[in-house]
Amino acid sequence: xxxxxxxxxxxxxxxxxxxxxxxxxxxxxxxxxxxxxxxxxxxxxxxxxxxxxxxxxxxxxxxxxxxxxxxxxxxxxxxxxxxxxxxxxxxxxxxxxxxxxxxxxxxxxxxxxxxxxxxxxxxxxxxxxxxxxxxxxxxxxxxxxxxxxxxxxxxxxxxxxxxxxxxxxxxxxxxxxxxxxxxxxxxxxxxxxxxxxxxxxxxxxxxxxxxxxxxxxxxxxxxxxxxxxxxxxxxxxxxxxxxxxxxxxxxxxxxxxxxxxxxxxxxxxxxxxxxxxxxxxxxxxxxxxxxxxxxxxxxxxxxxxxxxxxxxxxxxxxxxxxxxxxxxxxxxxxxxxxxxxxxxxxxxxxxxxxxxxxxxxxxxxxxxxxxxxxxxxxxxx
Numbered sequence: 056x057x058x059x060x061x062x063x064x065x066x067x068x069x070x071x072x073x074x075x076x077x078x079x080x081x082x083x084x085x086x087x088x089x090x091x092x093x094x095x096x097x098x099x100x101x102x103x104x105x106x107x108x109x110x111x112x113x114x115x116x117x118x119x120x121x122x123x124x125x126x127x128x129x130x131x132x133x134x135x136x137x138x139x140x141x142x143x144x145x146x147x148x149x150x151x152x153x154x155x156x157x158x159x160x161x162x163x164x165x166x167x168x169x170x171x172x173x174x175x176x177x178x179x180x181x182x183x184x185x186x187x188x189x190x191x192x193x194x195x196x197x198x199x200x201x202x203x204x205x206x207x208x209x210x211x212x213x214x215x216x217x218x219x220x221x222x223x224x225x226x227x228x229x230x231x232x233x234x235x236x237x238x239x240x241x242x243x244x245x246x247x248x249x250x251x252x253x254x255x256x257x258x259x260x261x262x263x264x265x266x267x268x269x270x271x272x273x274x275x276x277x278x279x280x281x282x283x284x285x286x287x288x289x290x291x292x293x294x295x296x297x298x299x300x301x302x303x304x305x306x307x308x309x310x311x312x313x314x315x316x317x318x319x320x321x322x323x324x325x326x327x328x329x330x331x332x333x334x335x336x337x338x339x340x341x342x343x344x345x346x347x348x349x350x351x352x353x354x355x356x357x358x359x360x361x362x363x364x365x366x367x368x369x370x371x372x373x374x375x376x377x378x379x380x381x382x383x384x385x386x387x388x389x390x391x392x393x394x395x396x397x398x399x400x401x402x403x404x405x406x407x408x409x410x411x412x413x414x415x416x417x418x419x420x421x422x423x424x425x426x427x428x429x430x431x432x433x434x435x436x
Contacts, residue, residue, distance in 0.1 A: 062185050069177055070404035077389065078398035084429045086417040087398040089225070089370065090292040093422050099289060099331050106323035106330075115322040117314050119147025119298070123329040127298055130332070137270035143303040146310055147325060149317045150295035151255040151284035155219075156182050157316060158251045158280035158299065161308045162217050163188040169217040170210050172202065174405030176225050176253065183217070191215075192407050197375060197414050198364045200227045204238040211242060218243070221253040222267065223260060223368025226405050226416040230260065230367040231267045240274050249305075250275060255284035255297070256369040258341040261349060264367060270300060277302055280309065285328055288341065290420075294324055345370050345419075348426070352419040355430040361415075370420040373402065377413045379436060384411050391415075395432045 074087035085092075118124065124141035132138050139145050148154040155178055163169060165187030171179045173192045180190045191210045195202060218239070222231035243250065252269040260266045269275045281300040286292035301309060352372055353363055361374035380387055384401035392398045400416040403409045419426060 063181050066181050070400055071177075074388065074392070074398050074400060077392045081392050081396065083392045083396040083398045084425060084432070085398045086419070086421065086426075086429055087400045089418045089420065091290045091420040092425055093290065095290045096331075099291070099327060102327035102330050103323055106326040111323045111326045113322060115147070115319040115325055117319050118145070118310060119320060120322070120325045120329065123147060123325050124298075126329050126332050127300075131268075131270055131300065135268045135270045137268070137276065139270070139300045140303065144301060144306050146299050146306060146313055147320045148282075148297045148299055148313065149320050150286060151253065151282050151297040152178050153295075153317060154280075154282035154297050154299040155179070155251060155253060157309055157313050158282065158301075159183055159188075159217070159219075160186055160312045160316075161280075161305070162249050162251075164216075166214060167216040168212060168214045169219060170207065170215060171219045172221070172224075173407060173410075174200075174226050174402050175219075176221060177405065179219050180407055188217075189214070190407060194406065194408075194410060195227070195229075197227075197373070197412050200224070200229045202235060202238075204235075204242070207238070208242060211248075215246075215248055217249050217251065219251045219253065220269075223256040225253075225256065225369055226371050226400065226402055227364075227373060228366035228369045228371055230264060233267065236267055236269075236272060236275070240272070243278060244274070248278065250279040252279050252281045254281055255287050257283060258288055259345045259370060260342050260368040261346045262367070266368070278305075280305060289328065289331070294321065296320055296324055296328070348419045348421070348423070351423060352417070352426050352430075355426060356433070358430065359433045360436060361433070364414065370418060372417045372419055373414050374417065375412075375414050380413075384413060384415060388415060391433070391436065395436055397429045397432050 071088045078085040124145040127145050128139050128141045159182045163183055163186040168189045168191055169183045170191050173194050183190050193207050257266045269279045284297040360379045364373040366372050384403050388399055388401040402414045403411040
């Protein structure tokens with residue numbers, strides 16, 4: 056028998072795949088995986104179809120079509136007063152996760168250390184490990200998931216090469232605050248530490264709060280890859296299209312890997328998104344749209360025994376069930392699918408050490424009737 060030494064021996068199917076499969080098996084309402092169950096704008100679909108009929112069906116340029124990169128540059132400049140060159144500092148990617156993977160691949164070499172903040176999106180740690188890196192996790196705790204920067208500083212060593220942040224944060228809905236930004240500046244000043252800022256939910260921020268994109272802060276921008284997703288922005292997660300921003304010297308290295316990973320990204324969809332964003336003046340009103348859904352879902356959940364945790368951004372609502380059950384979160388999440396026909400994500404799956412704080416994550420990027428039906432079932436828990 057031929058032996059293969061696994062690069063990721065501890066990794067199995069993601070919790071998202073497992074909970075979605077369980078939801079399908081038990082015909083449950085799927086509030087686990089982060090995708091909408093409502094239709095995207097029919098105008099955008101028509102635009103994609105038109106681009107296909109117009110012959111935009113072959114390879115796009117490796118960094119992405121220049122028109123879309125110009126549109127992204129204008130979007131960032133209008134929203135965050137920060138300029139990225141369309142030619143040298145913006146690359147279109149096959150979704151946000153590919154952008155993150157490529158940025159990590161660009162930075163991490165064997166024995167390099169990366170600091171992440173858990174609970175964390177589940178691609179960060181495995182990708183660091185796949186390239187021989189060591190993950191150092193700062194563990195945030197409910198209900199507020201605040202960061203103790205004095206503790207973070209103790210994680211920094213001469214081998215620290217990367218800090219990965221995510222705001223609005225998946226799964227907690229937490230936003231970076233100005234004091235977080237200030238501490239990042241202090242930690243990275245006069246170092247060779249790079250940053251990946253996962254900003255895929257950057258347009259989904261609630262209660263008139265501001266998304267503090269790292270593009271706004273020159274001291275951080277110079278060492279940062281920013282990753283984003285059109286899937287979240289346009290409700291089309293299955294199209295797997297996003298982008299990465301970085302200073303020219305970083306983007307040059309990013310593209311070296313990107314070209315051998317996917318080379319280029321879906322051509323007609325790039326053209327269609329470019330036309331759509333320009334026609335809609337880049338004002339998609341996502342925050343208002345999702346805040347209405349958040350508020351509805353939170354109002355409905357108050358009828359249950361769950362305790363609501365804060366949600367400042369993203370389209371995820373976390374709840375505590377400490378007053379309901381002593382079960383492990385994976386056990387309760389599984390029982391909710393089987394007995395109450397609602398799927399969610401147990402938050403221990405977002406911790407390297409599977410920390411169980413008795414919290415669950417629900418996705419509210421759903422039709423109002425879907426949310427209402429789900430809570431009708433959860434009232435009985």
